[in-house]
Amino acid sequence: MKRRERVKDKLKTVYVCTNCGEVTPRWLGRCPSCGEWNTLTEDVVAEERPASRARRAGAAGASRPAAAQAQPLHQVTTGEDNSRIVSGIHELDRVLGGGIVLGSVVLLGGEPGAGKSTLLLQLSGAVGQAHTVLYVTGEESVRQIKLRSARLDVDEENIMVAAENDIDEIVALIEQTKPGLVVIDSIQTMATASLSSTQGSVSQVKTCTAMLMETAKTLEIPVFIVGHVNKDGAIAGPKVMEHIVDTVLYFEGDKTLPYSILRAVKNRYGSTNEIGMFDMTGAGLVPIDNPSEMMLEGRPVGVSGNCVGCILEGTRPIMADIQALVTKTSFGTPRRASSGFDTARVNLLLAVLEKRAGYFLGNLDVYINVVGGLNLYGTASDLALCLAVVSSLMDQPIPEGLIAIGEVGLGGEVRNVANLEARLREAQRIGFRRALVPHHNLRGLPMAAFTTLEVVGVGYLQDAIGAIT
Incomplete structure (x- = not known):
């Protein structure tokens, strides 16, 4: 009896444009699709075998999913009274348009040390007074989060912490616990086993963001995602990531200035002209109510x-x-x-x-x-x-x-x-x-x-x- 061996798909190196997502087999100084310079980054993907494609096509034809259902727009209910979570951090609520929209995905970028993780940990404590919060870190240990929480005097009663990099495990954890708010710190440290590329690659970042978006919309759970920035000040990763999410926030901090500014560059549920101002202190970020004075x-x-x-x-x-x-x-x-x-x-x-x-x-x-x-x-x-x-x-x-x-x-x-x-x-x-x-x-x-x-x-x-x- 012959032993059948499973042949794995071969790995190949491609170059992906971080601006438009164009894939080329070799590096080019200028993207042939969008025309931007120096935007192609190396990525490793699985080269699918022809037999695998044929089997998948046959399986898709045999079990075609049911057609999507549509409904009249005037019959859709929004529940305006319960469509947002007011965090109590009024500078953040102002930038978001009045609070956190249920099922929304918010991408928060900023320079290292600007206060992104501090802001989201304080947000977790504020939202945790009325809802359960799941804080997932891929950069720190659970003990380190505890130490920072104690320094910031955060209300820890309803905050669950997990140190995990596997996005599949994280999605399963969200579906199991169904928290009121999810924080992912950061998207560049997340990866899925379905892709062969490394953490932080274009394909990993795009896929992980899409999985979190689908989970947020399905369960109507708001998700905050921390994104690293590159040397040009833009959020690292493919530009399509900013198109996928509902809101993109930048936390602008300067060690020479007495305040930090939270600015929205994209917001599907509010204005992009609002800013929030915070004072960075030893006890965390303090909202500035009166910036004029x-x-x-x-x-x-x-x-x-x-x-x-x-x-x-x-x-x-x-x-x-x-x-x-x-x-x-x-x-x-x-x-x-x-x-x-x-x-x-x-x-x-x-x-x-x-x-x-x-x-x-x-x-x-x-x-x-x-x-x-x-x-x-x-x-x-x-x-x-x-x-x-x-x-x-x-x-x-x-x-x-x-x-x-x-x-x-x-x-x-x-x-x-x-x-x-x-x-x-x-x-x-x-x-x-x-x-x-x-x-x-x-x-x-x-x-x-x-x-x-x-x-x-x-x-x-x-x-x-x-x-x-």
Whole structure:
């Protein structure tokens, strides 16, 4: 009697584009599908034998699954009252659109040491007060998680911890325990035995993410996945991973800054314009309820070159202290340096000051700084920057309690900005007494609401400069 031996599929090396998923048999500098450079990474896959393909095709034909069922959209119930879990970490809930949606998959990326694992462990403790949480780690031992939990003073009553790398075992554990929340730390350490490639490879990351997505949707259990970032700051792995999940969050932390920012770059259930701010302390991450006061803390009084503007991060107004320093140049070509403000925009505004307001800056160095490490996007801070430059040039401090909001056009006009009422309400709450705003923005503004804030409309840059000199 002959002994039948099972012949394993051969392994072969392929190269997969992390941006579009294109597979090529050899390495190429540029992806032939999406055209991106240096995106092909090596992967090992099983080369399926023709006999195996034929057997699988025959089996599929013999036992074809039932057709998918469809139902009218108006008959689908959402259960709005119970569709989200409010974690109690309000900065995180704000970014997610009001809470964690049941059955959603959230991908959290960030630099090493930014606080990803800390945030998710604190989230586990907060959600664990009302639900069971399954925390799966592929990077640490259970004992290490316990030590970190004790340091953060996390409520451990309903948190289950597992140190596991096999995604098949993890899915089985989720189906068995049916927790209210699942945390996977991290996806690059997970692998499935059905693939021959190593942990962190393109095929492993894509397959493991898809398995977690299917489990989350089937059981309506929200899943948080930690993703490592590469040297370019993007989440490591195939780009398709970000397309699969429902929400992509980036945790931006800088050791030189007193805060960390949680930002959504994709959110199927909320806005991508909201941010959450946290203070990293020895006892963990503490939500910052009032970022405006933190940004203005320690602001000097009676010093020229300082002017306060207001930006919007989503629906949240944040005060920004803009500093300017204008000095004689020691070089043949004057320097223009900016931190937190787009350099091209700075050069444009300096040209407007010269042409429309008559302030010659051609032989002067100009340095711009936004206090607190904020990066100002948009144009609502144009007027504040121009006033800070003029204040430094004239060595005349801007009156205390003044804020400037408005876009400056090439003709020197001060143009409208969005959501002016929200910005002014925040300025009044902080304690500002006078606000320079675009004249056309005054129409429809509820002036009666600003009892302690004098709102002054200006039409041109010269009018705003005249109001402070």
